[in-house]
Amino acid sequence: MSQRLSFAHLKTIYSAWSYDSATGEAELRVESPEVAHAITVALDDFNLDDSGLSLMHGDLTKPLVGQTLRIAVGPPRGGLGLFFSSLSALLKLPRARVAEPREYFLNGASSAVSQDLLSRYRAVLTLVGLMAESAAYLDREHAQLVFVKDGKFVVPVDYSAAELEALNASAIDRLRDAFAQDLHREQKLAILGDEIVTMAQAEPLHRRFRVLLANLDKLADRFFAGYRLFASNFSYQKIRSELEEARLEYTGKIHKTLTDIQSQLLTIPVATVIVATQLKRTASVDDIFWANSAVLLGAFVFAGLLFLMIRNQTKTVSVVAGEVDRQRTKLRTEHPDATATFDDVFASLDARIRDQRVILNVVRGILALGLALAAAGYLLLTGPVWAAVRGAWHHVLGA
Numbered sequence: 001m002s003q004r005l006s007f008a009h010l011k012t013i014y015s016a017w018s019y020d021s022a023t024g025e026a027e028l029r030v031e032s033p034e035v036a037h038a039i040t041v042a043l044d045d046f047n048l049d050d051s052g053l054s055l056m057h058g059d060l061t062k063p064l065v066g067q068t069l070r071i072a073v074g075p076p077r078g079g080l081g082l083f084f085s086s087l088s089a090l091l092k093l094p095r096a097r098v099a100e101p102r103e104y105f106l107n108g109a110s111s112a113v114s115q116d117l118l119s120r121y122r123a124v125l126t127l128v129g130l131m132a133e134s135a136a137y138l139d140r141e142h143a144q145l146v147f148v149k150d151g152k153f154v155v156p157v158d159y160s161a162a163e164l165e166a167l168n169a170s171a172i173d174r175l176r177d178a179f180a181q182d183l184h185r186e187q188k189l190a191i192l193g194d195e196i197v198t199m200a201q202a203e204p205l206h207r208r209f210r211v212l213l214a215n216l217d218k219l220a221d222r223f224f225a226g227y228r229l230f231a232s233n234f235s236y237q238k239i240r241s242e243l244e245e246a247r248l249e250y251t252g253k254i255h256k257t258l259t260d261i262q263s264q265l266l267t268i269p270v271a272t273v274i275v276a277t278q279l280k281r282t283a284s285v286d287d288i289f290w291a292n293s294a295v296l297l298g299a300f301v302f303a304g305l306l307f308l309m310i311r312n313q314t315k316t317v318s319v320v321a322g323e324v325d326r327q328r329t330k331l332r333t334e335h336p337d338a339t340a341t342f343d344d345v346f347a348s349l350d351a352r353i354r355d356q357r358v359i360l361n362v363v364r365g366i367l368a369l370g371l372a373l374a375a376a377g378y379l380l381l382t383g384p385v386w387a388a389v390r391g392a393w394h395h396v397l398g399a
Contacts, residue, residue: 002046007081007103010051012038014083014105019073021085021107025056028069036064050077081105087117087161094143097157098128120164123172124213128157130175134193145209149197155208163213171216175223184230191226195219239331243345246327253320254352257313258359261306275299275374283383293385296378303371307364314360321353 016035017028030036042051043060057070076083081103084090090106091097100122108114128145132138135155136148145155179188199219200208212219278295282288328346379386 002044003041005041005044005047005050005080007076007105009038009041010076010081010083011105013042013053014107015110017071019085019107021089024073026071026073028071030064030067030069033065039064039069050080052076052083083107087114087121087164090121091160094157095140097143097159098125098132098138098140100125117161117164120167120169123169124159124164124167126176127172127216130179130189130192131155131196134189134196145196147193147197149194153197153201154205155196155200155212156205157209158206159210159213163210167213168216171220174220175216178223178227184227187230188223188227191230192223195222195226198222243327243331247345247349250320250324250349251352254317254349254356257316257320257356261309261313272370272374275370275377279374279377279381281381281383285384289382289384292378292382296374299371299374303367306367310360310364310367314357317353317356317360324349324353 012034013028016031017026019026028035028039030039040060041047042053043055048054052074054072054074055069056072058064058067073083082093082101083105085107087106090101090104093101095101106114106118109118128138131145134147135145137146138144139146143157145157147153147155175192179185196212196219199215199222200212203211275295279292280288282292324346379389
């Protein structure tokens, strides 16, 4: 019963022969039982269509070890794997320019030069992967990167082995390392996509990717410059956001200094009316005298309590002012270059603190004035007290 051919059999054969791409023929010196077994399976009638090989010279009826066979080489069945005579042949396949084939053999890949080219090829595939993430989508069948910026913008992924030899792999390493962490990944991809379109948009369609490969250092420099700009703007927005939150918090605290005593402040005009209407004229120490005295005492107690509340709120405003100053000092220490940018936030807070202090002082003045008027009214209307005050005054002057 015939053994089914696998791509491992073909790799054993490919690694052992000398292949001539000009004629499409290979010379195989069978030097081991493994090679003999592989070529026997590949040339079995059951597997000929899969292997793509046919014997031109040699005798399969005799022991194969030691024989030199001449073989006509054709492509193996695609489901098994792919055979490429060179890297240039590999790059003719559009799908291979955007992703490494799952199973394939590259003739002559064991040499140091071929290994270096293969490494560069894989580096370009890494670059294509990053570009694909930054693009709207990647058409793998036609090897095209499709971007959407002011319309559809196509970058055919087309390059040759010669361009791989001249490749600046270090620039690809720089770009790859920039995406090693997920921080700001979406923004980085957007920046990379913008720079790709900017650098390639003036080029003919077939040269766009080639121009990018030839100028990878420039692409990397432009990407990092764009990212630094974004990072700077991100920091600005973060600081601005934090300061705006602080401004709202401090503004609320400042306004609260008045709202907390608002109901008490509204009683000042009411108390003034009460004092003015309750004080009555009297010439002796009678019930009216004691009523007037009680009204005045009540006015003094009321005013004293309000003075204490206003003093407390003034201290609260001073505490908020101190917090604002600490925030300003912190910004100057951590971001000295950005201080002037955020002066408007602090200027707004300083103005509100100043206005609040003025309002509290005005209220304090109105309260003092009202208390003075109440005392004057009491003296003028309450005869015994007014007489006592006048007598004391004359006594002082006479002395």
